[in-house]
Every structure is written in C-alpha cells, then in structure tokens.
Amino acid sequence: MSRLNTVSRAPLTLHSEQDFKPRPEPIRHAREHPLAGTGTSQSKVQLGFWIYLMTDCILFATLFATFMVLRGQTAGGVSGTEIFDLPYVFFETILLLLSSFASGLALLSAHARNKAATLSWLAVVGLFGAAFLGMELYEFHGLVAEGHNWKQSAFLSSYFGLVGTHGLHIFTGLVWLGASALYLKSRGFSRRFMTRLQLFTMFWHFLDLVWVGIFTIVYLLGVM
Amino acid sequence: MSRRGRIDKLPDFRTASIAAYTTGFVLSLTLTVGAFALVQATRAAGDMFSRGFLIGVLAVLAATQMIVQVLFFLHLSPERRRRFDGIALLFTIFAVLCIVVGSIWIMENLNYNMMPQHQTEYTEQHEGIMRQ
Numbered sequence: 326m327s328r329l330n331t332v333s334r335a336p337l338t339l340h341s342e343q344d345f346k347p348r349p350e351p352i353r354h355a356r357e358h359p360l361a362g363t364g365t366s367q368s369k370v371q372l373g374f375w376i377y378l379m380t381d382c383i384l385f386a387t388l389f390a391t392f393m394v395l396r397g398q399t400a401g402g403v404s405g406t407e408i409f410d411l412p413y414v415f416f417e418t419i420l421l422l423l424s425s426f427a428s429g430l431a432l433l434s435a436h437a438r439n440k441a442a443t444l445s446w447l448a449v450v451g452l453f454g455a456a457f458l459g460m461e462l463y464e465f466h467g468l469v470a471e472g473h474n475w476k477q478s479a480f481l482s483s484y485f486g487l488v489g490t491h492g493l494h495i496f497t498g499l500v501w502l503g504a505s506a507l508y509l510k511s512r513g514f515s516r517r518f519m520t521r522l523q524l525f526t527m528f529w530h531f532l533d534l535v536w537v538g539i540f541t542i543v544y545l546l547g548v549m
Numbered sequence: 550m551s552r553r554g555r556i557d558k559l560p561d562f563r564t565a566s567i568a569a570y571t572t573g574f575v576l577s578l579t580l581t582v583g584a585f586a587l588v589q590a591t592r593a594a595g596d597m598f599s600r601g602f603l604i605g606v607l608a609v610l611a612a613t614q615m616i617v618q619v620l621f622f623l624h625l626s627p628e629r630r631r632r633f634d635g636i637a638l639l640f641t642i643f644a645v646l647c648i649v650v651g652s653i654w655i656m657e658n659l660n661y662n663m664m665p666q667h668q669t670e671y672t673e674q675h676e677g678i679m680r681q
Binding site for chain 2: 371372375376379382383386387389390391393394411412415418419422425426429430432433436527530531533534537538540541542545546548549
C-alpha cells in the first residue's frame, strides 16, 4: 500500500538525480486521505492498541472475580438488593450505549472529512460520557453519605474497586476525547488524528462492553 | 471520488458503516432493555422463575450483547488482516474464564471446607460428604 502511494505521489517526469534519493516520510496534506500509505504501520498500531485492550480485559477479569467471590461477604452490612437503584443504573447504561454509538458516528463523519459533523458527534460522545460519569459519582456519593463506603465490608470494597476502575477509565477517555477534539479543531484532519480517533473509538466501545458485564453481574444479579 | 469508494479503499474500516453501527446499537439496546425488563418483572411478580434460570438467561443476554458489540462496533471479522486480533481475543477469553471460573470454584470449595462444625455435621448427615 505504501508503495502504491509513493508511486502516485512521485512526479511524472524526473528532472534531476534528487528524485532518486531516498526521501524522508512525505508530508501529508489534509486533503490527502489520512490513512493512505500507512498499510503495515497502521495495522501495527491498531494491533498494539488491541493487545492493550486485551490486557485491560484481564485487569477487569480479576476485579470481576474478586467481586463475585466477595459479593456475599457483607459483614452484617447492606447487600446489593438494599443499595442498588436499578432504573437509575439502567438509565446510566443507556447513556453509555448512546455515547458508544455516537463515537462510531464520529468516526464515520471523520472518514467523510466532515469536520463540523465530527466535532458535533464528539461533543455528543463527551456529553453522554460525562453524564454517565456524573451519575456514577452521584451514586457513589449517595452510598458514602449513607455510611456505605468501601471500608464497611468486603462486598463494598470489591464493588467500589470494580465500578470505580471502570469510572476511572471513562474519565481517562473523556480527557483523551477532549484533547482529540481540540486537536481536530485547531489542526484539521491529519493521519495522526485519524489514528487517534480510531483508537479512541476502540477504547470507548471496549468500555461499553465492560459495562455490559458490570450491569449484568453487579447490578442485575445484585438486586435479585 | 464517492464516499463509498473511499471507504472501500480502506481495509481497516471495511465494515465501519452507518448500517453496522445502527444494527449494533439497536440490538444492544434491545438486549439491555430485555434484561432490565426481565429482572424488574421478576422482582415485581416475586418468584416467577428460579434463580438459576434467571442467571442463565441474563448470562446469555450479556454474552450476546458483547458478541454483537465486538462484531458491529469493533468490527472484528474473520478476515486475514485481523487474524492476530482474533487470536489475541480468543486467548483473552481463555484467560478471563480461567481467572473468573477458577477463582469462584476455589473460593467456593474453600468456604465449603472451612464451614463451622454444625454445618459440617449437617453435610455429613444429609449429603453423605465426610471430612477427611
């Protein structure tokens, strides 16, 4: 793929020896497709990020395992049935799903080189993501205010550990999203931006995937 | 160049289309609402289903949604270009199952073998399990 690109970029007639010298990475213009000529390196970047996501899966698996082992160890305190508000968490879940969907649409808009649409969809992603995080923090705040903090029981420790780690990932994603949006706003489309956006959407979809597990194991099974 | 043509030239996003995202979103939404409605209905009606049956159904719904999202949002396809993604994913699923199932299995056994005296006597009398 990169050879093809070099051919298409080379001048039709060669005027001097200079043209035969190995040239550094050609400057890519915004109008050129950002992923053109990046065949191998692009998929390496994606594979590398994918492997990071897979190791993150292992991290969440240990937290899930801890939670599932300790879910009944309430030390005489509250259990999931008493503290979880299922409709509230269901609404949170829908917000995150919408955010994940919107990140896909942002990527499609970026493919179509539509800057305004891309920025709008990224704003939607950020808005729903921030709303999700806000609702989660409000839930945590309510629990702690009632005295049900992570020090009360093994169940609550593992609950805050698992859900909090997911929340921390969401927060990191929001920072990344903001940085990407500012980058696009000031510099326009570039190959680097497209790579970042692609990896960001992978990250965001992955976080929604993990949340499906949390919603089912922690909340749905927790209230029964 | 048409937008379609441009996307076709990109192997990385071959399946990233508005149709794929919409399908994934609608399916995920349906599965989430279904699981939520099932639990709410069970709570309202009392013992409508057995707990084991409910856990099974919820596990299937969650697993289906995860597969839907991997296919329609992350666009993992069995094509050659993303073969290593698939291998990494399979290995991860294996590792995750080992961690989760293994932990639960061991800890359940540990709880069982460290039961207080009166419960041990109960299992000896009613389940025929003798302490070594």
